[in-house]
Amino acid sequence: MALIVHKYGGTSMGSTERIKNVARRVAKWHDAGHQIVVVPSAMSGETNRLIALAKEIQNPPDPRELDMIASTGEQVSVGLLSMALQAIGKDAVSYAGWQVAIKTDSAFTKARIQSIDDEKVKRDLDSGKIVIITGFQGVDENDNISTLGRGGSDTSAVAIAAALKAAECLIYTDVDGVYTTDPRVVSEARRLKAITFEEMLELASLGSKVLQTRSVEFAGNYRVPTRVLSSLTDPDLDLETEANSGTLISFEEDTHMEQAVISGIAFNRDEAKITVLGVPDRPGVAYHILGPVAEANVEVDMIIQNQSVDGKTDFTFTVSRNDYQKALDVLHSAKDEVGHSTIVGDAKVSKISVVGVGMRSHVGVASKMFRVLSEEGINILMISTSEIKISVLIDEKYMELAVRALHKAFELEKDVAARVE
């Protein structure tokens, strides 16, 4: 018997029939003697509907009022799920974030959880109730409703699991786990049974959009064992099988885990590269270029500054393709401050990253990666490295080819034991 947190996404909650299936699955875990807290998202489409309504009235909408509106989708979900559990004979109770209370800062639409009061929930669990708590939202110190931003229900679930010291947080979603890479690109891609938080963080932030990045950070910081698993299996699936399915996100230090050099290959198609040429090389140049870009709310990813020649340097960085034109406009109007001669850009580039904590103790991952790409005739435009990942920027037309070649070269289709590493 353990305390377990379940999280269900908007697709799983997408209709009253599906909500009834969620209830059957939850009841199965409760029947097995576990204490269960459920964190459901809003019914699919609902949050978008609410935000669209708001934007018809005020654009951009006032963040506090937008949270007032957007938070209602999850409130409906918890009430419906509680009813669905009661309808099959379970004692259940729903809470909005403020009722628990889940306290956040006042950064409306992107608030961060500060604390969770677990008293009420513990009391309900001890009396045999299944507790259902809204994801995505909390309340600030002045009793204003706040939301955590898109995908925030993952973070809510992990934070609640941390506060309750849950044995595991199960994130039910429409994929059955984390893969070595996208199976739509590499058919041999293999589901990982386990992955470390650090690897998951790199994979999540690099575009394997299984979990919200912040929820992974939270899981890592508070050491919450978190499992990503499918909500599309039969709700009556054998509990033991279900409990071991998906991908467990755990701690590197857990020595029982199989540990590969490389865990997976992440990629992001929608990158754009901007190069500012002939910039006078003086202190503060990076700030003068990136300051205005950041002020325009454009996120910069990879950054390279070339060796200076004759007191002039070139400065290259990447942004999301959606922000490409905005970043160019900002730089053109900042020409006087920056003092550059010209700007060139390329909106048809992609980023590929090999990720793995094993890289720390193995040399040669980078050179193997560069060799593989070179053998395929793929030119590397930019390189960036961290302790557990190597990313390269390449022409987008070679992306699939590069991912397949790297997946094969690092033998990711094989179990760790079968690899030559």
Add this chain to the structure above:
Amino acid sequence: MALIVHKYGGTSMGSTERIKNVARRVAKWHDAGHQIVVVPSAMSGETNRLIALAKEIQNPPDPRELDMIASTGEQVSVGLLSMALQAIGKDAVSYAGWQVAIKTDSAFTKARIQSIDDEKVKRDLDSGKIVIITGFQGVDENDNISTLGRGGSDTSAVAIAAALKAAECLIYTDVDGVYTTDPRVVSEARRLKAITFEEMLELASLGSKVLQTRSVEFAGNYRVPTRVLSSLTDPDLDLETEANSGTLISFEEDTHMEQAVISGIAFNRDEAKITVLGVPDRPGVAYHILGPVAEANVEVDMIIQNQSVDGKTDFTFTVSRNDYQKALDVLHSAKDEVGHSTIVGDAKVSKISVVGVGMRSHVGVASKMFRVLSEEGINILMISTSEIKISVLIDEKYMELAVRALHKAFELEKDVAARVE
């Protein structure tokens, strides 16, 4: 300059365009120097949509969870209206019932307001903000969300006006006031400039569904001057004209009010009559008949018990036509306890009432009413009287005829000064 509460119904809030119109109207009052609190309903159709969702899952739905769900409609409305005001340059803030806080008992789906904390609202008003508060809902002592039942936003508005000691509570709705009777039945029906709380209470509970009955009780108990007026006029209508439009519900003691003997004629088409024949006349007979009916949640209106003959009596009462079959079924299965010989019923009857506080000091209203009906050849099936109203039950096919004849006989189409009373 005064503190004024505005209430807008679901039709007025029915689309983003209409919400923008509400904002313009509210801003006009604020521009004139008034402090404004607005209580909007959910967008039309939204509460029904939410209740239908709930019933797909659990029927009847758990009351606490239903309130969790149903309360979200108003939460969306307040956020949208706040945005609409901000979009035209007004400083506005929205609150859910629990944020104010509006405290209620725990009778979910039909809770009653116990107290309202006005501190936060007063502070906002004093800083120049327009405050928007959800109608229909509050929070119980354990922080559970409660709703006040259908039409509850009227009650919220009046209760908030009472707590804030507002100068007036303006109920904007899709009719332009309270009429001497339904203009669809009597084309000469006249809008009343003023009416007492007691009269309004009789008219509201008798089927002139302009205001929720409980809101009128609240207005009477806390002496909140309340005005019913149209939300369909041009939002930019001259403020003075708007402020004097509609019907003011005020106190009988206000001597400045024109005071007629009869204010209006109410009617209800959907009545049904049930007679239990040959009941042994012993103590508790009324309880034995009406107890099971009440337990089945059927509301009984008029009641008559005939003079006993040979130890047997007849017992007649009326119910809403929707409950007719249910009431018959209940009585048939209670035959052993009641001991009656037979049951007869008529589901094609209507009730007509003449209402007016002036009746108290004027004799002859009842006899005039009976004479008029008699001259039209209309048979009276049942009679019931109170201090300020006389109700009769008649065959439904004579209803329009009776209303028109009574309206004419009491000269309701004329101003009070022009009547012969």
